[in-house]
Amino acid sequence: YSLAQGLLQLKGSASGVPGVGPAKTVSPPAAAPAQAASEGPAEVIAYEKSLRGIPDERTRDPYGRYPQAQTPDMHRMKNIITMDQSLWTPAQLEADMRKAATPGVKGVLVMVKTEFCHTNPWRLCTVATAALEKRSTPLLRQVRVYAAWVKGNPEHSGRAWQQWEEKVIDQYKFEQ
Numbered sequence: 001y002s003l004a005q006g007l008l009q010l011k012g013s014a015s016g017v018p019g020v021g022p023a024k025t026v027s028p029p030a031a032a033p034a035q036a037a038s039e040g041p042a043e044v045i046a047y048e049k050s051l052r053g054i055p056d057e058r059t060r061d062p063y064g065r066y067p068q069a070q071t072p073d074m075h076r077m078k079n080i081i082t083m084d085q086s087l088w089t090p091a092q093l094e095a096d097m098r099k100a101a102t103p104g105v106k107g108v109l110v111m112v113k114t115e116f117c118h119t120n121p122w123r124l125c126t127v128a129t130a131a132l133e134k135r136s137t138p139l140l141r142q143v144r145v146y147a148a149w150v151k152g153n154p155e156h157s158g159r160a161w162q163q164w165e166e167k168v169i170d171q172y173k174f175e176q
Helices: 002-006 041-050 089-099 124-133 138-142 160-173
Strands: 008-010 020-023 081-082 105-111 143-151
Touching: 081 089, 081 124, 089 105, 089 143, 105 124, 124 143, 138 143
Parallel strands: 081 143, 105 143
Antiparallel strands: 008 020, 008 105
16 A cells, blocks of 8 residues: 555654654555445546546547646545645644544545646646545545645636745645
């Protein structure tokens, strides 16, 4: 479970991020809960493919890109909570997680992302979002996933959003 290395335990500061503890490896459950029909590897592939904006591989441009590709609509996500100016600091995420108090959830996974690659042949930014949204592994049922889309988000215009993105990038040490 390589994704387990990305789990964050709330509290402490050994990770270097104030309010967030060290990465914690989580052992897989003895009997993993059954995935919903809208979850799992097949759903990840179907969801990512639906965002390509084309019916099949033969209509890619000469460079292998997907010029009509769409970015995931972060506001329609079921399993990813969109971070914004009022929900992004470790303290705010901890308070939100405690308020939600979902049984079986043991930690938080924070994803800071761009969507600059959404038209590229490999589309890794969109594939990563799809894998988290469609819970590619039952392990993802044990974390609450928060995401911030920075750099190029069409909904983030103006200096206030730019400053917020800079704070998020600094807080979570995002590098591209």
